[in-house]
Every structure is written in structure tokens, then in C-alpha cells.
Amino acid sequence: xxxxxxxxxxxxxxxxxxxxxxxxxxxxxxxxxxxxxxxxxxxxxxxxxxxxxxxxxxxxxxxxxxxxxxxxxxxxxxxxxxxxxxxxxxxxxxxxxxxxxxxxxxxxxxxxxxxxxxxxxxxxxxxxxxxxxxxxxx
Amino acid sequence: xxxxxxxxxxxxxxxxxxxxxxxxxxxxxxxxxxxxxxxxxxxxxxxxxxxxxxxxxxxxxxxxxxxxxxxxxxxxxxxxxxxxxxxxxxxxxxxxxxxxxxxxxxxxxxxxxxxxxxxxxxxxxxxxxxxxxxxxxxxxxxxxxxxxxxxxxxxxxxxxxxxxxxxxxxxxxxxxxxxxxxxxxxxxxxxxxxxxxxxxxxxxxxxxxxxxxxxxxxxxxxxxxxxxxxxxxxxxxxxxxxxxxxxxxxxxxxxxxxxxxxxxxxxxxxxxxxxxxxxxxxxxxxxxxxxxxxxxxxxxxxxxxxxxxxxxxxxxxxxxxxxxxxxxxxxxxxxxxxxxxxxxxxxxxxxxxxxxxxxxxxxxxxxxxxxxxxxxxxxxxxxxxxxxxxxxxxxxxxxxxxxxxxxxxxxxxxxxxxxxxxxxxxxxxxxxxxxxxxxxxxxxxxxxxxxxxxxxxxxxxxxxxxxxxxxxxxxxxxxxxxxxxxx
Numbered sequence: 224x225x226x227x228x229x230x231x232x233x234x235x236x237x238x239x240x241x242x243x244x245x246x247x248x249x250x251x252x253x254x255x256x257x258x259x260x261x262x263x264x265x266x267x268x269x270x271x272x273x274x275x276x277x278x279x280x281x282x283x284x285x286x287x288x289x290x291x292x293x294x295x296x297x298x299x300x301x302x303x304x305x306x307x308x309x310x311x312x313x314x315x316x317x318x319x320x321x322x323x324x325x326x327x328x329x330x331x332x333x334x335x336x337x338x339x340x341x342x343x344x345x346x347x348x349x350x351x352x353x354x355x356x357x358x359x360x361x
Numbered sequence: 362x363x364x365x366x367x368x369x370x371x372x373x374x375x376x377x378x379x380x381x382x383x384x385x386x387x388x389x390x391x392x393x394x395x396x397x398x399x400x401x402x403x404x405x406x407x408x409x410x411x412x413x414x415x416x417x418x419x420x421x422x423x424x425x426x427x428x429x430x431x432x433x434x435x436x437x438x439x440x441x442x443x444x445x446x447x448x449x450x451x452x453x454x455x456x457x458x459x460x461x462x463x464x465x466x467x468x469x470x471x472x473x474x475x476x477x478x479x480x481x482x483x484x485x486x487x488x489x490x491x492x493x494x495x496x497x498x499x500x501x502x503x504x505x506x507x508x509x510x511x512x513x514x515x516x517x518x519x520x521x522x523x524x525x526x527x528x529x530x531x532x533x534x535x536x537x538x539x540x541x542x543x544x545x546x547x548x549x550x551x552x553x554x555x556x557x558x559x560x561x562x563x564x565x566x567x568x569x570x571x572x573x574x575x576x577x578x579x580x581x582x583x584x585x586x587x588x589x590x591x592x593x594x595x596x597x598x599x600x601x602x603x604x605x606x607x608x609x610x611x612x613x614x615x616x617x618x619x620x621x622x623x624x625x626x627x628x629x630x631x632x633x634x635x636x637x638x639x640x641x642x643x644x645x646x647x648x649x650x651x652x653x654x655x656x657x658x659x660x661x662x663x664x665x666x667x668x669x670x671x672x673x674x675x676x677x678x679x680x681x682x683x684x685x686x687x688x689x690x691x692x693x694x695x696x697x698x699x700x701x702x703x704x705x706x707x708x709x710x711x712x713x714x715x716x717x718x719x720x721x722x723x724x725x726x727x728x729x730x731x732x733x734x735x736x737x738x739x740x741x742x743x744x745x746x747x748x749x750x751x752x753x754x755x756x757x758x759x760x761x762x763x764x765x766x767x768x769x770x771x772x773x774x775x776x777x778x779x780x781x782x783x784x785x786x787x788x789x790x791x792x793x794x795x796x797x798x799x800x801x802x803x804x805x806x807x808x809x810x811x812x813x814x815x816x817x818x819x820x821x822x823x824x825x826x827x828x829x830x831x832x833x834x835x836x837x838x839x840x841x842x843x844x845x846x847x848x
Contacts, residue, residue, distance in 0.1 A: 320591055321571045323501055325549040335498035
């Protein structure tokens with residue numbers, strides 16, 4: 224009986240630790256060019272993702288191995304991310320005369336939309352503890 | 362015991378099934394695949410280079426080079442299929458003629474669309490006439506790029522061209538896909554349509570459109586960008602092709618106009634014949650002034666090279682249709698491979714734009730598609746047009762080819778018969794010769810009985826004599842759209 228209780232505690236321990244740890248998401252961006260910056264916005268609801276305010280934004284310079292961006296202290300929940308590679312460093316996602324982006328952009332899950340940006344249904348992912356996503360910005 | 366009521370119900374069901382001769386004919390037509398359905402067959406894998414078998418004749422001395430051709434070649438997958446001829450995956454073909462022999466090979470453009478649809482084993486991407494479904498991944502126009510319409514040779518590359526996106530570069534020797542071409546960073550993804558026009562000095566002109574806005578591309582012969590300028594057209598109309606003289610760009614704006622934003626693409630358009638056809642003429646050196654001309658309504662996909670006469674009169678030829686039935690529904694039935702393809706065949710016609718603003722439009726009685734002309738006379742005065750012909754109301758696709766002499770008003774025709782689907786024929790100048798008729802016509806066909814693709818060479822001066830040489834490959838490739846000859 225004593226052994227059983229010990230085993231149960233051991234099993235329970237990691238779960239308890241996860242529940243108490245704040246969430247953390249790391250995006251490892253792979254880029255085609257080693258210049259400029261990666262601009263990242265994180266959203267915690269479909270409404271915010273669809274045009275509201277992000278919960279956090281970050282930018283990171285792009286080096287030879289791309290860029291890494293981390294968001295910490297996130298309550299457990301569903302999140303989605305929009306990003307673009309500001310290749311020329313003007314702070315904007317540049318578009319061509321017909322309005323299509325000319326700088327690389329990506330969404331969490333490497334989601335691709337259907338005749339438009341990827342929706343929440345494709346880009347949303349669960350954060351509980353530490354999560355890492357490799358994102359292709361090409 | 363059968364009740365009166367159920368007996369009556371049974372009768373009603375039976376009478377609905379009573380077959381009139383018309384219904385029987387329609388049912389048979391609906392269910393039996395036509396022999397021409399090879400024109401939209403699926404190719405499952407790349408076709409490696411192989412020697413074509415010479416059927417008859419001899420390759421003319423001096424005919425050395427490669428006919429690159431592009432066209433859709435994969436339409437159906439278990440999880441979903443395209444429903445329109447314009448939406449299949451682009452297959453680049455190369456017919457190489459050297460030392461009197463010919464080889465044939467074909468390789469698919471390795472597009473994001475094809476990669477994703479191969480993974481799903483379903484064709485899900487919306488297109489010109491295909492609705493697509495929720496599994497589609499289209500984050501930008503090039504995600505839907507089928508790279509399936511035409512081909513342009515630049516240096517040792519060939520560019521697979523589509524209508525709504527970037528050129529796809531492929532290696533001319535291996536046909537291996539290299540990737541989308543961005544001509545300038547700020548113009549990434551701007552459409553580069555399938556029908557570039559070439560100046561006498563080799564400058565390449567092209568257009569890409571979005572409603573009534575167009576990007577006008579000018580490229581050096583090596584494919585490098587000279588300029589990409591924006592132009593507002595006087596009408597938001599479906600434009601697959603434009604034409605040019607040595608001095609002017611000519612945009613023929615048919616009354617097939619953008620009416621709504623939806624997919625498939627063809628559902629955005631309304632056919633409004635009461636609007637007539639509008640022609641816009643723009644100076645290549647100064648895009649700011651546009652002369653417009655009004656013509657009776659006609660539909661078209663393709664135009665011939667234009668030329669300009671001493672008094673400024675501009676002329677060009679066009680296979681002109683009466684309506685857009687083929688583009689909307691006919692091209693759908695072609696992929697089904699059964700049933701009747703609606704839409705009357707296009708008739709070869711001539712447009713005249715006079716400096717005083719008058720415009721003329723004359724239809725011949727010759728059915729025509731895929732017009733092309735002497736590459737030595739691009740943008741310059743000429744008298745000959747080669748085109749496929751022989752399409753009839755009861756049978757889609759061409760069975761022959763013809764050279765029209767606009768001076769004499771005569772056509773020199775060779776009909777291969779219903780056993781062949783003829784593809785676009787190109788003029789290949791005879792080396793060291795300058796007269797317009799000093800050319801060969803190089804043209805593939807699908808031999809329907811043999812179920813093989815063939816390549817034919819005719820003398821442009823004696824079309825009705827038939828091919829001077831014909832070769833046959835090991836497979837039947839579906840009908841391609843457009844090609845280019847690289848000598």
C-alpha cells in the first residue's frame with residue numbers, strides 16, 4: 224500500500240508541476256535571408272487574432288541561423304501567432320501594388336490560409352508549460 | 362394486393378424513365394468517354410527522355426532545336442479532382458530535334474499546389490473553373506499557381522507561365538523545377554501572364570492584371586527586369602492575352618467583366634455583350650496616354666501579333682467567339698471527357714484600328730485557335746498566320762492546321778482527320794532565309810487510335826502537302842496549351 228501511494232505521488236508530480244508553471248512558447252524562425260528582423264504578434268483568442276489587440280508583440284534581429292522569439296509567463300490556454308520577416312527593416316510588412324505581401328510571413332503551426340491569411344482554426348495551438356514551434360519564414 | 366395508389370406511383374416512376382430517342386442519345390453521350398478524352402488524360406509520373414519513332418518522311422536539314430510546351434496533365438485524384446481544363450497541373454514537355462531525329466520528355470512543374478495535393482492525394486485548390494475545398498492552402502496567389510499555361514525560354518532556363526502568379530523557372534536541359542521568379546523585390550508575386558510579346562530587338566513585354574489594374578512588364582532578352590510599371594485599363598475585363606506592335610501595346614477588353622469577388626475565378630465574371638468590345642492602345646514609351654476603340658462584342662482568349670502600317674493603322678488577328686460558353690462550361694466538359702462540349706468554335710477574324718479613331722472587325726468563316734506568326738516579324742507587318750482548325754460544333758478540339766494569307770484571303774489547310782487532336786503550331790524560320798514562307802511549322806498532335814503523342818513538321822509554304830516528317834513518342838500526353846521554339 225505504501226509503495227502504491229509513493230508511485231501515485233511520483234506519477235502525479237509532473238502534472239502538478241505543469242499546472243503550476245506559467246506557459247512559455249518559443250518560436251524558432253527559419254528565414255531565407257540573414258538580415259532585418261522578425262516581427263511577431265501573439266494572440267490569445269479568435270476575436271483578438273481576427274483583428275484585435277495581441278497579448279504580446281516582439282521583434283528579434285535575424286542572424287545567420289534565423290531568429291528565436293520567446294513569450295513567457297503565459298496563462299495556460301489557446302494561442303495563435305502572426306509574424307513576418309521585415310527584410311528591409313522599415314518596420315512594415317511590405318506589399319506589392321496588388322496588396323500581396325512581398326516579405327515572408329507565417330502563422331503559428333506554419334498554418335496556411337485558404338484565399339487569405341490562416342484563420343484561428345488553423346493557427347491556434349495549446350500552451351501548457353513549455354512549447355516550441357519551428358516556423359518557416361520563407 | 363397492390364393498392365391503386367402504389368400502382369399510380371409506380372406508373373409515374375416508370376413514365377419518367379420512358380426513353381425518347383433524344384434521351385437515349387444524350388444518355389449514351391453522357392456515359393461514354395469520347396476518343397478525344399485523351400486530350401485531358403492524367404499523366405501519373407514524369408516521362409523520361411526517349412527517342413521518338415519516325416513514321417514517315419525525313420527531318421529537313423537545318424531544323425535543329427527544342428520545342429518546349431506546357432499544359433495541364435493531372436486533373437483527377439482519389440480525394441478530389443479539378444473540374445476545368447485550365448486547372449490541371451502544368452507538365453513541361455520538350456521535343457528535341459537534332460541530326461534528323463527527335464526525342465520527347467515531360468516533367469511536372471513542382472509547385473506548392475502540386476506538393477500539397479500530392480500529399481493529400483486530392484485536388485483541392487480553387488482555380489479558374491474549379492471551386493476547390495476547405496483543405497486548400499492558399500496563402501498567396503502563387504500557392505494556387507498551376508504553372509500550366511505557356512512557356513518562355515530565357516537563357517538556359519524555361520519559365521512555366523500561368524495567368525495569376527509568378528513565372529516558375531525550370532532547367533531547360535533537365536526540366537527540373539528551380540522555383541518562382543521574383544523580378545524585383547517590391548513586385549514579388551505580381552502576376553506575369555502567359556503570353557509575353559517580343560520586340561524586334563528582343564525586349565520582352567508582358568502584363569499582369571487585377572481587375573482594371575495592370576502591371577506592364579518589360580524584360581531584357583535574358584529575363585532581367587527593365588521595368589515594371591502600373592497602368593489603369595479602361596475596363597475590368599477578363600484578359601488572357603494582349604498584343605503589341607513595335608511601338609504600341611494593345612489591350613482587347615472583351616465584355617466579360619468582373620462583377621463579384623468569389624471563386625472559382627470564372628464565377629467573378631459576367632458576359633455582357635451589350636457593352637461591346639473595347640480596345641486600349643498604349644505607347645510603349647509612355648503609358649500615360651490611352652487611345653480607345655469600340656468594336657462589336659466578341660469573346661476571345663488569344664490574339665495574333667499586331668503590326669502598324671505607315672499611316673499608323675494597327676492590325677491584328679483574333680480567333681473570335683460569339684460568347685463565353687466554352688470558357689465557362691466547355692472546358693469543364695473537356696475534363697469530364699463525355700457529353701457535348703457547348704460553345705461554337707472561334708472564327709479567325711481581323712481587327713483594324715485606324716488613326717482617326719475608326720475601328721473595324723471582320724470575321725472569316727475559318728474556325729481557328731492558337732494563332733501564331735513568324736518570329737522574325739514580331740510587331741512588324743506580316744501576311745501569314747498559322748492556326749489550328751477543323752473544330753466543329755459536334756466535336757471539340759482541332760483536327761488540322763492552316764496558314765492564312767491575309768493578302769490573298771486564302772487559307773492553306775491540312776486536315777489530319779478526326780483521329781488526331783492538333784496542338785498549337787509554331788513557325789520555325791529556315792536558317793539564313795528571310796521570306797515569311799521560308800519556315801517550317803512544328804506541331805504535335807495526339808494520335809487517338811494509336812494513343813500516342815506525335816510531332817509533325819510541315820513546310821509553311823505548302824501546308825496542304827501534309828507533314829514532311831512525323832515522329833511518334835511512347836506515350837500519349839494530354840493536349841498542351843502553348844509552346845516556344847528554341848533553336
